[in-house]
Amino acid sequence: xxxxxxxxxxxxxxxxxxxxxxxxxxxxxxxxxxxxxxxxxxxxxxxxxxxxxxxxxxxxxxxxxxxxxxxxxxxxxxxxxxxxxxxxxxxxxxxxxxxxxxxxxxxxxxxxxxxxxxxxxxxxxxxxxxxxxxxxxxxxxxxxxxxxxxxxxxxxxxxxxxxxxxxxxxxxxxxxxxxxxxxxxxxxxxxxxxxxxxxxxxxxxxxxxxxxxxxxxxxxxxxxxxxxxxxxxxxxxxxxxxxxxxxxxxxxxxxxxxxxxxxxxxxxxxxxxxxxxxxxxxxxxxxxxxxxxxxxxxxxxxxxxxxxxxxxxxxxxxxxxxxxxxxxxxxxxxxxxxxxxxxxxxxxxxxxxxxxxxxxxxxxxxxxxxxxxxxxxxxxxxxxxxxxxxxxxxxxxxxxxxxxxxxxxxxxxxxxxxxxxxxxxxxxxxxxxxxxxxxxxxxxxxxxxxxxxxxxxxxxxxxxxxxxxxxxxxxxxxxxxxxxxxxxxxxxxxxxxxxxxxxxxxxxxxxxxxxxxxxxxxxxxxxxxxxxxxxxxxxxxxxxxxxxxxxxxxxxxxxxxxxxxxxxxxxxxxxxxxxxxxxxxxxxxxxxxxxxxxxxxxxxxxxxxxxxxxxxxxxxxxxxxxxxxxxxx
Amino acid sequence: xxxxxxxxxxxxxxxxxxxxxxxxxxxxxxxxxxxxxxxxxxxxxxxxxxxxxxxxxxxxxxxxxxxxxxxxxxxxxxxxxxxxxxxxxxxxxxxxxxxxxxxxxxxxxxxxxxxxxxxxxxxxxxxxxxxxxxxxxxxxxxxxxxxxxxxxxxxxxxxxxxxxxxxxxxxxxxxxxxxxxxxxxxxxxxxxxxxxxxxxxxxxxxxxxxxxxx
Ligand SMILES: Nc1ncnc2c1ncn2[C@@H]1O[C@H](COP(=O)(O)OP(=O)(O)O)[C@@H](O)[C@H]1O
Ligand SMILES: [Mg+2]
Ligand SMILES: [Zn+2]
Numbered sequence: 001x002x003x004x005x006x007x008x009x010x011x012x013x014x015x016x017x018x019x020x021x022x023x024x025x026x027x028x029x030x031x032x033x034x035x036x037x038x039x040x041x042x043x044x045x046x047x048x049x050x051x052x053x054x055x056x057x058x059x060x061x062x063x064x065x066x067x068x069x070x071x072x073x074x075x076x077x078x079x080x081x082x083x084x085x086x087x088x089x090x091x092x093x094x095x096x097x098x099x100x101x102x103x104x105x106x107x108x109x110x111x112x113x114x115x116x117x118x119x120x121x122x123x124x125x126x127x128x129x130x131x132x133x134x135x136x137x138x139x140x141x142x143x144x145x146x147x148x149x150x151x152x153x154x155x156x157x158x159x160x161x162x163x164x165x166x167x168x169x170x171x172x173x174x175x176x177x178x179x180x181x182x183x184x185x186x187x188x189x190x191x192x193x194x195x196x197x198x199x200x201x202x203x204x205x206x207x208x209x210x211x212x213x214x215x216x217x218x219x220x221x222x223x224x225x226x227x228x229x230x231x232x233x234x235x236x237x238x239x240x241x242x243x244x245x246x247x248x249x250x251x252x253x254x255x256x257x258x259x260x261x262x263x264x265x266x267x268x269x270x271x272x273x274x275x276x277x278x279x280x281x282x283x284x285x286x287x288x289x290x291x292x293x294x295x296x297x298x299x300x301x302x303x304x305x306x307x308x309x310x311x312x313x314x315x316x317x318x319x320x321x322x323x324x325x326x327x328x329x330x331x332x333x334x335x336x337x338x339x340x341x342x343x344x345x346x347x348x349x350x351x352x353x354x355x356x357x358x359x360x361x362x363x364x365x366x367x368x369x370x371x372x373x374x375x376x377x378x379x380x381x382x383x384x385x386x387x388x389x390x391x392x393x394x395x396x397x398x399x400x401x402x403x404x405x406x407x408x409x410x411x412x413x414x415x416x417x418x419x420x421x422x423x424x425x426x427x428x429x430x431x432x433x434x435x436x437x438x439x440x441x442x443x444x445x446x447x448x449x450x451x452x453x454x455x456x457x458x459x460x461x462x463x464x465x466x467x468x469x470x471x472x473x474x475x476x477x478x479x480x481x482x483x484x485x486x487x488x489x490x491x492x493x494x495x496x497x498x499x500x501x502x503x504x505x506x507x508x509x510x511x512x513x514x515x516x517x518x519x520x521x522x523x524x525x526x527x528x529x530x531x532x533x534x535x536x537x538x539x540x541x542x543x544x545x546x547x548x549x550x551x552x553x554x555x556x557x558x559x560x561x562x563x564x565x566x567x568x569x570x571x572x573x574x575x576x577x578x579x580x581x582x583x584x585x586x587x588x589x590x591x592x593x594x595x596x597x598x599x600x601x602x603x604x605x606x607x608x609x610x611x612x613x614x615x616x617x618x619x620x621x622x623x624x625x626x627x628x629x630x631x632x633x
Numbered sequence: 634x635x636x637x638x639x640x641x642x643x644x645x646x647x648x649x650x651x652x653x654x655x656x657x658x659x660x661x662x663x664x665x666x667x668x669x670x671x672x673x674x675x676x677x678x679x680x681x682x683x684x685x686x687x688x689x690x691x692x693x694x695x696x697x698x699x700x701x702x703x704x705x706x707x708x709x710x711x712x713x714x715x716x717x718x719x720x721x722x723x724x725x726x727x728x729x730x731x732x733x734x735x736x737x738x739x740x741x742x743x744x745x746x747x748x749x750x751x752x753x754x755x756x757x758x759x760x761x762x763x764x765x766x767x768x769x770x771x772x773x774x775x776x777x778x779x780x781x782x783x784x785x786x787x788x789x790x791x792x793x794x795x796x797x798x799x800x801x802x803x804x805x806x807x808x809x810x811x812x813x814x815x816x817x818x819x820x821x822x823x824x825x826x827x828x829x830x831x832x833x834x835x836x837x838x839x840x841x842x843x844x845x846x847x
Binding site: 238335431432490551558605609612 | 659720727736838
C-alpha cells in the first residue's frame with residue numbers, strides 16, 4: 001500500500017513585503033478592550049498617544065449630533081448622560097429579545113424591539129438599544145469600539161491598519177461570533193481569525209516560557225467566564241476542552257454589592273425607586289467598592305440617590321460571602337471541563353489567570369485550592385489576551401513555528417422528530433471539522449424538509465440555542481424512508497458553521513452559511529456598510545485586486561517550478577511563449593487593473609498548456625513502463 | 634426528520650496520478666502538496682489508516698499517530714494559509730478537517746472498530762437511534778444503569794467508573810482479537826458492547842461531577 005507522502009512545502013509562502021500589511025491583535029472585552037502588535041514574536045500593547053493607559057474601556061457615548069466617543073471619556077459621561085452611554089454591549093452580541101429578558105435586570109440600559117419591525121416579520125429579532133435619540137444594534141456599538149481601537153493603532157504605528165485577529169470568549173456561540181465578525185466588517189477591519197480568549201492567553205504564556213505540558217486558563221472578566229485546558233507540545237497548542245458561562249463575571253459581583261447597599265438603605269428606612277441612570281451610577285459605586293476590597297480588608301462608601309445620602313462599610317469577608325455562590329459556579333464549571341477532558345487537577349502543570357476579576361482574592365484562592373498550586377500571573381491579566389492575539393496576527397501574516405489547534409465550544413445538532421436533538425458535532429471537537437449525517441423523510445411523497453440547526457448540550461430542541469432554520473425543497477416524490485438526505489456541517493477555523501443539505505438519490509442541494517437567528521440580515525448589513533463606511537466599495541476593490549495578485553503570483557511560481565523540474569520536456573517554442581506570458585502577467589500585476597491581471601493569468605495558462613500536457617504524458621508513460629516491469633517479474 | 638446513521642465514504646481504487654490544480658502537471662495520488670510547485674492538494678478519498686501511514690489494524694499506537702497528526706496539522710492547518718489565495722485557503726480547510734476527522738476516528742476505540750468494520754464491508758449494528766437485540770447485553774446495560782442510579786455517593790460512583798473502564802479495556806482486547814480473525818459478526822457484537830461500556834463510563838463521570846457540584 002502506498003503510504004502518504006509528506007512533502008515539506010518550501011519557504012515561499014510569505015507574500016512580498018509590499019503586500020504585508022500590519023496586522024494587530026484585539027481583545028474586544030465586555031468591560032475593557034486592548035490592542036497590541038507583535039514584531040519578531042515580541043508583542044506589545046499599544047497605548048494612547050500620551051503613552052498612558054493600554055486599556056480602553058468598552059464604553060461608548062453617543063452625544064447628540066456628534067461622533068461617538070469611546071473609552072475613558074465615554075465612561076466619564078455616565079454620571080451626567082447615563083442614557084447616552086452604552087457599556088457591556090458584548091453581553092448582547094448575537095442575542096435575541098428572549099435572551100435579554102433573562103438578563104434584563106443586569107443590563108445598564110433599555111432594550112427595545114422597534115414595534116413596526118416586530119409586527120412585520122414576527123421573527124425573532126436581534127436586540128436593539130435605545131440610546132438617546134438613536135436606535136442601535138450591539139453590532140454597531142461594537143463596531144464603534146473597534147473603530148476607536150483601529151484609530152489608536154494607526155496613530156501609534158503611523159500606518160494604516162486593516163487586518164486583525166480578534167478574540168472572543170471560547171464559550172461564544174455561533175451567533176455571537178458572527179456578530180463580532182460583522183462588527184469588524186463595519187469598522188473596516190478584515191478579521192484574519194477569531195481566536196478564543198483563553199487560547200490567546202496561553203499563547204502569550206507558552207511562547208514566553210517555552211513550557212510543555214497541560215495548562216489551565218481561567219478567565220474571569222467583566223461579563224464572561226471561560227475555562228480552557230490546553231496541551232502544549234512541540235510548538236503546538238492544542239485545546240483539549242473548554243467551558244464557561246457567557247453571562248458570569250465581575251459585573252455580577254458589582255450587582256451583588258449594589259443589592260447589598262440597597263438592602264442596607266432599605267433597612268435604614270430609605271426606599272429607592274431607581275431609574276436607568278441611578279442604576280448605572282450605583283453600579284459604578286459598587287465596582288469601586290469591589291476593587292478597593294482587592295487590596296483593603298474593608299472600605300467605606302457614600303451612596304447618594306434620590307437626594308438621600310447613606311454611608312456604608314463593606315468588609316472583604318462580607319463581600320466574599322456575597323460572591324461565594326458565583327465563585328463556586330466557576331469552580332464547578334472548571335471541574336466539569338477537567339472531567340470532560342478526563343484530566344485530574346493534579347495533571348495540570350500551570351494555571352494561567354486572565355481577566356480583571358481574577359484580582360479578587362477570593363477568586364484566586366478558589367482557583368489555587370482547586371489546582372493545589374499558585375496560579376501564574378507574571379503577565380498582566382489585563383493585557384495577556386491582546387498580547388496573544390498580536391502574536392497570532394503576526395503568525396498568520398508572517399509565518400510561525402507555532403500552531404494553535406482549537407475546538408468547538410458547544411455541540412451542534414439538528415432537530416429530529418419529537419423535538420429531540422440529534423448531535424452532529426460534539427463539543428470539544430477539533431476545528432476545522434466537516435461531518436455529515438443522513439436523514440430520511442417520514443411521510444410518503446414528502447417534498448420538503450425543514451432543517452433546524454441548534455447549538456447546546458441538552459437533549460430537547462427548546463433547551464438548546466436555535467441557530468438557523470432552512471428548508472430543503474424539491475425532494476422528488478418517494479415513499480417514506482426512501483429519500484436519503486445528507487446534511488453536512490462545516491465548522492471553519494474561526495468556529496463558524498456552514499450547513500448544507502443534499503438529497504443523495506437526486507442530488508437536490510441547498511447550502512446555507514448559518515445565519516444566526518438573531519443576526520443582522522444582509523440587507524441591513526449592506527445599508528449599515530453604506531452609511532458608516534463610504535470606503536466600503538474601494539476596500540472591496542482593493543481586496544479583490546490583492547487576491548488577483550496573490551493568485552497570479554502563485555501561478556507564475558508554479559509554472560517556473562514546473563519548468564525547473566521538467567526542463568527536458570520543454571520545447572524552445574513553449575519556453576518562449578511562457579516567458580512572454582509571464583512578462584506580460586508581471587507587468588499587469590504591477591498595475592491596478594484587476595481584469596487585466598486575470599486576463600493575463602489566463603493567457604499564461606494557455607501558453608503553458610502544451611508543456612503541462614507533455615508532463616502528464618511523460619508521467620503516464622513512466623507509470624506504464626513501471627507496471628510492465630512489475631508484470632515481467 | 635429521522636436518522637439513518639452516519640454516512641461514510643468508501644475507498645475506491647486510487648488512480649496512480651492526479652493532475653495538480655496549480656501547475657497542471659502530475660502529482661502523486663497520496664500527496665498533500667505538489668512535488669513540483671508545492672501547491673496544497675485536495676484531500677481526496679484516502680482511508681484514514683493510509684492517511685497516517687498505517688496498516689488496517691485495530692491495535693494502534695495512539696501516541697505515534699498523534700505525533701503524525703500534529704506534524705501534518707503543522708503543514709495543513711488554515712493558519713498556515715492565511716495570506717494565500719482563496720483557493721488554497723479552502724483546500725487547507727478541507728485538508729485540516731479531513732485530518733481531524735481521521736484522527737478523531739482512529740483514536741477512539743469504538744469509532745475505530747466501526748470504521749474497520751465498514752472498510753471490511755460490514756455495517757456496524759446499533760448506532761444511536763437503532764435497536765440492539767442482544768438480550769445478554771441489554772440485561773447487562775440495564776443492570777449497570779440501575780447500579781449507577783442507586784449509587785448515591787462519590788465513592789460508589791468512583792468504583793463504578795473504575796469497573797466499567799476495566800471492563801471496557803478487556804472488551805477492547807476482545808474486539809481486537811475478533812477483527813484480527815476476521816470474525817466480523819463477533820466483532821460487531823463486541824463493538825456494540827464496547828460502545829455501551831464507554832457510554833456508561835461517561836454517564837458515571839457526569840453523575841460524579843453532579844454529586845460534586847451539589
Ligand atoms: N483590582 C480589581 N479588583 C477586583 N476586580 C477588578 C479589579 N480590576 C478590575 N476588576 C474587574 O475586572 C472586570 C474587568 O475585567 P476585564 O478582564 O477587563 O473584563 P472583560 O474581559 O470582560 O472586558 C471588571 O468587572 C472590573 O471591575
Ligand atoms: Mg477579557
Ligand atoms: Zn503543482
